[in-house]
Amino acid sequence: MTSTGSRPIRVGVQIAPQHALYPTIRDTVQRLEDLGVDIVFNWDHFFPLFGPSDGLHYESWTMLAAMAEQTSRVEFGPLVNCNSYRNPDLQADMARTIDHISAHSGSAGRFIFGTGSGWFERDYTEYGYDFGTVGTRLDALAEDLPRIRARWEKLNPAPTRRIPILIGGGGERKTLKIVAEHADIWHSFADVDTLTHKLSVLHRWCDEIGRDPHEIELSTHVGEKDGALDVETLEAQLALGVTLFEASTSGPDYGLDHVVALLKWRDSLG
Structure with a gap:
C-alpha cells in the first residue's frame, strides 16, 4: 500500500446492491478483496437509483453484517447510511455489533460508519418516513451523531476500536460543519475546482471549532474520461490531499476493469 505523508493511499469500491441477486453481490465482494481493494462499500437505499426503478435491490445493513463475516482483510461500510431510517x-x-462480527482471529473490527442525512424521497415515502426538508434532515444528523458516539461509550462489550465516521456531502453551511465536528473521513463527489473551494470552507469550520483539518481523511469519487481512468484528475486530487479514491460498480454484471486500473495507479505511486 502506497502512502502520502503519514496516511496510506487507499482504494474503495461501492457495490450498488441493485439489479443482481445476492450470490452475485457476494462473489463481487470476494473478488474485490482478492484484488487488493482497501474498502468495500454499499449504499443505504430501498430501491435502485438508476436503471429499472423497480429492479432487484437489497437492504444495506443486513448485507453489511454478511460482509463482516465473509471478508477477512478489507474495511467496509455504507456509503452512506441514511440517518433518518x-x-x-x-x-x-x-455498528458496534458489525464491528465485532468483523473482528476475526482477535484483530480489531473493520467497520466504517459512513453516514449522511438522506436525500432519496422515494425511500422515505414508500417506507413511511417523514421526508422533511434538507435543513431538517441535516439538523437531525447533527443532533444524532453525539448520541451515536455516546452510545458507543455505553455499550457492553464496547466496540473493538474507535469506529471511524465517514460523512458524505458538501453543503457549506451545515454539512461541512458536521464534518469538522465529527468526521474521520470526508467523502466528496466534487470536481477539482469545487473540491478546492470546499476544502477552504472545511478548513474555516475546523478553525472555528478548534480542530486540525488534517485529522480528517479526504475521500472522493473517481470518474472516467473517454472511457479510461482520468489520471490527470486523480493526480490533482492527490495534490489536494485526497488519499481515499472510491470507484463504483453496479449489477447485473459488476464490471471491475476500472477498479483494476485504479489499483494499478495506486500501486504505481509507491
Missing part, C-alpha cells in the same frame, strides 16, 4: 442509539448498536 433508524434511531441513533440503534444505529450505534448495529
